[in-house]
Amino acid sequence: MRTQVGIIGAGPAGLLLSHLLHLRGISSVVLEKRSRDHVERRVRAGVLEHGTVDTLVQAGVGARLLREGLPHHGIELRYGAESHRIAFDQLLPGRSITVYGQQEVVKDLIAARLAAGGDIRFEVTDVALHALEDRPYLTFGGERLDCDVIAGCDGFHGVSRPAVPDGVLTTYERAYPFAWLGILARVPPSAEELIYARTDRGFALHSMRSPEVSRFYLQVPPDTSADDWPDERIWAELKARLETVPGFTLATGEIFDKGVTPMRGFVTEPMQYGRLYLAGDAAHIVPPTGAKGLNLAVADVRVLAEALDAFFATGSADLLDGYSRACLKRVWRAQHFSWWMTTLLHTFDTDDDYGRRLQVSHLDYVTASEAAATTLAENYVGLP
Ligand code: RFL
Ligand code: PHB
Numbered sequence: 001m002r003t004q005v006g007i008i009g010a011g012p013a014g015l016l017l018s019h020l021l022h023l024r025g026i027s028s029v030v031l032e033k034r035s036r037d038h039v040e041r042r043v044r045a046g047v048l049e050h051g052t053v054d055t056l057v058q059a060g061v062g063a064r065l066l067r068e069g070l071p072h073h074g075i076e077l078r079y080g081a082e083s084h085r086i087a088f089d090q091l092l093p094g095r096s097i098t099v100y101g102q103q104e105v106v107k108d109l110i111a112a113r114l115a116a117g118g119d120i121r122f123e124v125t126d127v128a129l130h131a132l133e134d135r136p137y138l139t140f141g142g143e144r145l146d147c148d149v150i151a152g153c154d155g156f157h158g159v160s161r162p163a164v165p166d167g168v169l170t171t172y173e174r175a176y177p178f179a180w181l182g183i184l185a186r187v188p189p190s191a192e193e194l195i196y197a198r199t200d201r202g203f204a205l206h207s208m209r210s211p212e213v214s215r216f217y218l219q220v221p222p223d224t225s226a227d228d229w230p231d232e233r234i235w236a237e238l239k240a241r242l243e244t245v246p247g248f249t250l251a252t253g254e255i256f257d258k259g260v261t262p263m264r265g266f267v268t269e270p271m272q273y274g275r276l277y278l279a280g281d282a283a284h285i286v287p288p289t290g291a292k293g294l295n296l297a298v299a300d301v302r303v304l305a306e307a308l309d310a311f312f313a314t315g316s317a318d319l320l321d322g323y324s325r326a327c328l329k330r331v332w333r334a335q336h337f338s339w340w341m342t343t344l345l346h347t348f349d350t351d352d353d354y355g356r357r358l359q360v361s362h363l364d365y366v367t368a369s370e371a372a373a374t375t376l377a378e379n380y381v382g383l384p
Helices: 012-023 036-041 050-058 063-068 102-115 231-242 293-314 323-345 353-368 370-381
Strands: 002-008 028-031 070-072 074-079 082-087 097-099 119-121 128-130 137-140 143-152 170-186 195-199 202-208 214-220 254-269 276-278
Touching (some): 012 028, 012 143, 028 143, 050 063, 063 102, 102 119
Parallel strands (some): 002 143
Antiparallel strands (some): 070 097, 128 137
């Protein structure tokens, strides 16, 4: 078998890359180790930056997103007995975010690829990368796929990054001493916008998926299992962390999805080796507080698709050679923003009163100063 671009991973990065290449007349095959059903049900991100929405719409896969996605023009920061709105629409006229589940983006991309005759292999086993320096090929389940280029879009735990010889990549990492417990509940959202809440009991986030489904996150100890959190305990803790301002009551309902996510920042440099290009979580991850992971994956493959277009059209590898450099600027901005949001809102050490006062002072500043609020807003909706 032969294709121009062998893509490992049918997450947002791999699927969007395959679609963008198809629009440019470049062939690809996507190899995914999980089933289609599993990939389409995996509950993850929910916030799409302005530029991510533009990319999906321009690529012709945004019809349902425009119909069902929830445009948001601000977020709420809640701490002490105060709640403040960061008004994107006033600070950055014309820029907003859209709340639309990552698995819906994945479903839309899979449907578009299959409708166009795209080749996605689900449930493949033993994917391995070979001859990355010059004539790359992939093997899987007893088959061989020759390609000009390999795109490693297989997430943080994939096989692409470890296929690079030792000593080539430098990695940068930050671990956090807590995790997030995320749930989906069949209950209308209790507020129209996302609420990021800092409390002495830890961080909580109120988000949503639709007028009928709410999404919540709680800061929890890193070694927690979802089994430690029966529904009553989750609602009690969410109420304790979110019902902190007069007049706000949290509506509760049936919880139908629960998961624990570790919090980590990670970057690999460069994001390429020979004919292998890493994109999305395979190359970098962020703690979810800034809602940047999916958006970075989209930004990477936008750059990669253009570089591959130039490569196949003219034979010039200039853009491909500069792929990493072009992506890493945005990657590090997102790392910093995600670290900053995480530091601002989470409890690190319950005995650290000095640290707590610094957080509150910083929140007072962000909510009182237009300059500080604009910094948050422009990073949150996404830099150009
Ligand atoms: P993915 O989505 O992990 O997809 C990788 C795919 O590769 C497959 N794979 C393999 N296939 C073949 N062979 C192998 N050996 C393979 N190993 C792995 C996997 O099965 C999978 O299908 O990576 P991608 O495409 O780079 O996309 C990245 C995003 O998924 C991720 O950054 C976001 O979900 C992060 N994230 C958020 N990002 C946002 O932009 N906004 C948010 O609001 C947001 N919230 C979140 C998040 C991530 C979370 N979790 C659970 C990690 C909230 C949470 C709770
Ligand atoms: C979500 O809705 O899943 C979500 C929203 C904001 C974040 C992270 C996740 O920062």
